[in-house]
Structures are given as structure tokens and as C-alpha cells.
Amino acid sequence: MEYFEIFKEAFGNLTINKLRTGLAVLGIVIGIGSVIALISLGQSSQKSVENQIQSLGANLLTVIPGAQSSGGVRGASGGNTTLTLDDALSMKISADVPDISDVSPEYSSRSQVVAGGSNSNTQVTGVYPQYQTIHKVYLSDGVFFTQSDIDSLARVAVIGPTTATNLFGDSLGALGQTIRVNGQSLTVVGVTVSKGGTGFSNPDDAIYVPLSTAMKVLFGSTHISTISVEAKTADVMTQAQDEVGYFLLKRHNITDPASADFTIFSQNDILSTASSVTGTFTALLGGVAAISLLVGGIGIMNIMLVTVTERTREIGLRKALGAKRKIIITQFLIEATLLTALGGFFGMILGIGISYVLSLIMTLPFTVSPTSVLLAIGVSGGIGILFGWYPARKAAALQPIEALRYE
């Protein structure tokens, strides 16, 4: 008996009791739909986190003062004073660090900022002009600093859009206004484009000033708090990290790398940490959804068992007319698989629809991973075979006389 005919017959049988078929399929639709939607949601948030980290600058190494750990005790980040502006400037021109393309020395401190009647506690960062290119800072208004602003200790500031709103009500009127930091007046010469993001180190709530101004005029510091180093390409991140490390060890006259007085973070480390966190999150969501898929599968098994009981006489007749075990098993397996495949198809549409709506509501990038779709279709087919197997075997094992007698 050809498979196509069995298939057609199975389809016909499913249309006899449409409500029951529909409810059985619904279980799979919800299962597959939630698997796809939740995995897509997880992957969207993963992508969004990665995008945000990437937007802070590409191929970035961050050097901060202080040992990774000293005798098991780690000092507060930025609490040490071991990095100097000369470290950064000499690194930039050194031949020992061939795999880096740019260096940005930075000094940052949180400070109370006042403008007119408003005030705000904001991160104030002293920077060099290359900060703009390394950290991908774009201006919606005005201009960034130049080397001459650094040289002349210019009293100017570029502020983030959130800061502008906090201080001036909206970001449009900020240009040319005066803000006061630590008692010193600064003129706003630029406003940055929003990067999005929240929390303690929000790039939109920031004030940038020339590094020399920050160190000498505002905070009176002799050291810097961060050196951001840009590697030439993503492939040489590791080499660049080693080169920067050995360069600074040499400058600081330290022979044992274990006692280094600075720490280098690679952006890759941060990315992979963030990815593994969101990855775990995705797996958790998928796992929860998989449970509903399992419940759907049990529903299919239940319906198939009812069907086998209802059609006992028919099975007996088929066996009496010469149907072998294999044909009966195939017939019921195809019926079960057809149910779950239908569920898988509609579940896929539902899942993609839900993840689209969620991406709109939560302003996440809309991603549907082809693997999750393939997985869902494969799994739904597999569930048909898995949960259809027992009822199908039960049908095939019926003795024809018993089955023919059944009322």
C-alpha cells in the first residue's frame, strides 16, 4: 500500500472529528509557538546587549590602575594611582605595541554639576580628542574638542543628551550655556547623540571635558583613571592585550606579571560574559517552553489512544483483509505525525508572530533564528513519532477476532 494513500486516508480520518483534531493540534501549536517565541526573545535580548557593548567602541582594551588581585584582596576600581598620562602618551608612539591603532587617556570622577537652578550628579570624564573615535561618540549638536583645547586648558564641555535634559529641560537649548563643576564654569560646546542604555554608567548621562582641564583645573589629579586602547583588528585583540601589558610592566619596572599594578580588560571578555548570561537566560526560557511542548505531546498520545480504541473494529477488519503489523503501525504513526506537523506549522507562525510583537513592544531587534524554526519542525515531527508509537503498536497488536467482535 503506497504511503501517499495512507497519508490521504490519515488526513481524511483527521477531518472526521474536527474539534478534537483542532484541540489536539492546539497543544502542539502552543508548545512550538512558545519555544520559538521565547528562544527568539532570548536571542533578541542577547543581540541587543551585544549591540550595546559594541556601541561603546570596537576592538577595545581597557586599562585601569590596580592589580587584578593583591593577596586575594582587590582594591576598589579606580582607587589606585598607578597610571599616568605619560604611560598613555608614550604607549601611543612606542614601537613595542605594533597591534594597536589608537590610545585614549581618560580621567573620570562623579561630581555634582550645577546649571542655573538645576543640578545633577554626573560622571565627568576628561578625555583626549581620540576618545570620540575610539568610543564612537557622535554629536547631535556642536563640535568635539581638538588638541588645542587640551593644550590651552579650555573651559569647555560636551554633554550627553540625558544630562542636557536634566540640566536644561531639553537637549536643544544646551549649546553655549554655562555649567559649573567643582566651582569652575564650563561652556557647553557639544551634545552627544543618544546611545541608549541605563544604569550607573549610562553613556547618555555624561559630561566630557578636555583631559588637561579635568586633571589640572577641576579635580587636581596627577594620575589618570583609564587608558582605552583600540586594537587594529578584532583578530589581534589578544596580541594587543599582551603588548600593552608588557609595555606597561616595562615602564613600571615590574618583572613579575603576577604583581602588575594595573589590569587590562578586553571587550571580548565583557562580550562573552554578557553572552553567556543571556545564553543561559535563553536556555531557561526555551526549557520552560519545552515543558508545554511535552504536555502537547502527551495530549497527542491521549487522542491517538482514544482513536485506536474507537477504531478497534476497523483495525480488526483491516487485519482480517490482510493488513500486516507494519501497515497498521504506519497508518497510525502517519496520523499522529500529521497532527503534530500541523501543530508545528501553525505553532511556527504563532511563534514568529509573537516574537515580532514582543520585539515591537520591548524595542528589541526582531530575530527569528532558522535553527529554532528547524528545531521546532523537527521536534514536532519527532513528538508525533514518539507519542504516536505506543498507540500505533497497541493498534497493530490487536488480534483480528477480538477486534472484529468489539462493539
Next chain:
Amino acid sequence: MINVTHLSKIYRTELLETVALSDVTFNIKKGEFVAIMGPSGSGKSTLMHILGALDRPTSGSYVLDGQNVENLSDDDLADIRNQKIGFIFQAFNLLPRTTALKNVMLPMSYAGIEKEEREKRARKYLEMVGLKDRMNHTSGQLSGGQQQRVAIARGLAMNPAILLADEPTGNIASNQAEEIMAIFQKLNDDGHTVVMITHEPDIAEHAKRILHVKDGKLVRDEIIKKRRIAKK
């Protein structure tokens, strides 16, 4: 065609043993029309199941069309039923919601016959039982007599060694029963071997020979001198 030797069937449960058939021996030759008759509980249904390869005897041998049937596997028995036996049941047992044509084609599809050939043969046999203009009716749209005629066409489809009918007229009106008997007699005249199980004497008298079964034993083997001829 059928050689049954010392055939016994005993049903055993934990508490008791029921002898359904005990030491039954008979032969049926090709071209015969035999009725197996007996009251209910006589063992005729058990005999029919064994003759139809639906069940295995406890002991004894059963040779159908030159082949020993008593110890075959389930799938081999399915082949025997498909190839050598045309079943006609008391309750017709047609597939519901399925046309007469498709019902007759079913056993041929299990034999792996090509679709065109299946349909050609199904049409031929349905015409033979007088259902030329009912081929696309589903079982629910046919009367009892018509359904039984579809079942006869289905039984003939594989050109089996024997037609095995179990109370073929038990569920239909008496005038239609007469038509079914007429078909059996015509098929038998054409050379088909027919074995019919019944408890009604006037139905059994349409056969040429009656095997009387009682209490699991074959009590009388009667040749009908002047058989009843069904009105067409």
C-alpha cells in the same frame, strides 16, 4: 482445497478450560458449497476463525490450498487471509465513510496491486453483484443487502481459494437474504468454493453439503440431494 485433521481448540483461563472444538476432521474439495451449521455455542464460530486463519488451533492440522496454516506467524497469517480467503461477515464490516469502490479495492491495496488494476477489478466485481450504479455510494448510503453485496465483491477481489461467509444473512431482510443466496449459488456455479457458517436451516439448505457441529464435535456430514434454489 481444505483438509482439517484432528482439529481441537481449547480456551484456557486460570480457573477453567473450555473445549470449543474437539477432534474435528473433514475435507472440502474445490468447487463445493458447504454450510457449517449448529446452534450457538456449538463451536462453529471457532471453526470459522480457524478456517479463516484468524486464529490458530490448539492441536491438529489445517491445510488450505496445499499450505499448512496452523503454525504461521501473525504476518504470514495476514498474507494467507489476504491471498486465499474472501471474508463475508454478518455485520458486513465495510469501512465507514468510504465508497463501495474503495472498500472493494482495500484488500488489493494490501497485496500491492497497482491502482488502475485495483479499480478495474473492483468495478468488475461490483458489476457482478449488481451494484454498477452504486459504486460511489458510501456504506452509510447503502441498504443492508447492498452492503453485503459490496462485501461479497470485496471477498472476490483477490480471487481467493475460498469464500468464507459468517452468518451472511443474519443482519438483513429476508427478501434481500434470498438475493445474497442467489449470488452465492451463481458464484459456486462459476467454480468458486464457498463455505458458509449459519444457524438457520433454510439458509443452510442453499448449500450442497451441510456439516453439523454440536458441542465442539462434527456430528453429521450431510449431502443435500435436492438443494434449495434461490429466486433471482
